[in-house]
Amino acid sequence: MVDSAGEGLPASAWICGHPRPGQVAAVLWTGSVGLLILGLQPILLGALFADQRMTFDELALAATLEMVAIAAGSVVMALVLAPDRLRPKATTLLLVLALLGHLTATASSPELLIGLRTLAGLAEGGLVAIATELIARSTRPERLGGIFLTLQTGAQCVLAAVLALAVIPAFGSAGGFEALALLTIASLAAVPFLPGHYEAIPESLQANAGIGGPMALLSLAVIFTFYLFIGALWAFLEPLGQASALTAQTVGLIAAVALAVQVAGAFTATLVERRLDYRVAVALSIAGALLAACLFAAVPNAALFWFAALLTGYVWLFVVPYQIRMTIVADPSRRTALLVPAGQLLGAAIGPIGATLLTSGRGVSAVPLFGIGCLLVSLVLLLAFCLLDARRRPAGTSVIRQDEGNSA
Known part of the structure; x- marks a missing residue:
């Protein structure tokens, strides 16, 4: 390299x-x-x-x-x-x-x-x-x-x-x-x-390339739908706060603290990555985001609004390393892993647009409902991914186990 x-x-x-x-x-x-x-x-x-x-x-x-x-x-x-x-x-x-x-x-x-x-x-x-x-x-x-x-x-x-x-x-x-x-x-x-170049991925992994296969596409879809929620929620955080009787200054403070909580989420993922299966981590992150979306939908008081916003900030980055692992399981050539930032950013960019279409004439209260729908789709896609992975496991686990063995 x-x-x-x-x-x-x-x-x-x-x-x-x-x-x-x-x-x-x-x-x-x-x-x-x-x-x-x-x-x-x-x-x-x-x-x-x-x-x-x-x-x-x-x-x-x-x-x-x-x-x-x-x-x-x-x-x-x-x-x-x-x-x-x-x-x-x-x-x-x-x-x-x-x-x-x-x-x-x-x-x-x-x-x-x-x-x-x-x-x-x-x-x-x-x-x-x-x-x-x-x-x-x-x-x-x-x-x-x-x-x-x-x-x-x-x-x-x-x-x-x-x-x-x-x-x-x-x-x-x-x-x-x-x-x-x-x-x-x-x-x-x-x-x-910087290194002058990166060495090519070994041919033994390239032979298992599946960047256009169903596993790779499912993994990217799980990521994309999760970040539809993130983008929509964060774009409408201030009007959601107003619905909960919070001032713009308070919502700005919440957003600033949530940025620090994102650091904590990423740091926690770094600490526990060897002890937490990627499927469990992604599922728990979706569940945490669902809890936050449901709280926002209920027009919470100030304390619960803080909790929901900070929980969203925490899972926002906590889940990313495990999403990378999910794409590598789907495509051992690791080319799909290179698309993780694109999936996240596209979801975050399109989320506000989708929420805007839903909120037209219905007010900001529809934003959490949009988020709940996106997260449920993400959870269903994750389940489909896990089922496909279980079916192909005899052919697919050797690469992942080899990686894990090398890193032990």
Whole structure:
């Protein structure tokens, strides 16, 4: 996986290659830069709205298109472009992303802003794919995925606090995007530590490729429908809070605390990944999300609203490492695992649109009902996945057991 000799992580930690710890850290940070915007959108886009540079509808369109573009960029980078020349590719993506951040700060029209954020999403998706490619080559993808999530969400928390408390009050939305561009430029310092290329997945695993098979499609559908709920719920969190007699300031505080809880969810997944079966973890996450959706549907008091929102934040990232494992079980070639970010982002982007169609004329109370429906579908799809896995287990468990044995 690397083109230079040196002491690295134990070879058994990888199905191919032997990256050094410093290279792993550089890869995970580079991928995290591509996802920083997901935690900062409420602050940065809210600042654009406060500066009267965009209307609410234009903000919603910009946020949706950027998430869809991140998904598209990650797919193109992971499945179309070869996993070589990582340093030049990362350098190009970081420079383009920084330039688009600067242009966003100075853009004069909503249409230009929307276009710039869409292009930024493509670059961000490419950075995400660099990290996803590495995670897919680990024999313990749940653990490395959990570390990746903890790193990116922790960075989102710190940067969100700096932007909200210092940068945006002094310099407005332009200052916020310029700060993000400067951080992107600073992240070029990680590029020399990246591996030069990733080694190819072993042919023995490629022979079992099932990226277009029913197991792979079911695993992605489970992920997509779960994040339909996440996207819909989070987009309508403030009006749901108003229905429960909470102020906008209180809902904003809940969203900020929920971001920290997401870090806890990702960290917990990292700690327990070897002791918790992926099927149990995914099922428990769906059940937790169902409980939260039912509480929101009941128009809860303040305490229960806090609980439901924080529970949603917890399962949001706790489930991700186990979703990665599910896709690897479905497709041992691990190409389906590279599509996990795309499935999540598409679900999160489309969820608000689906909820909006349902709420037309019915009010925000229909949003939790939409979420409940999506989660029930996700649970049924998970059951179908498990049944198919049980039928093919004699042919499919050897690869997974080999991975687990290597990581022991």
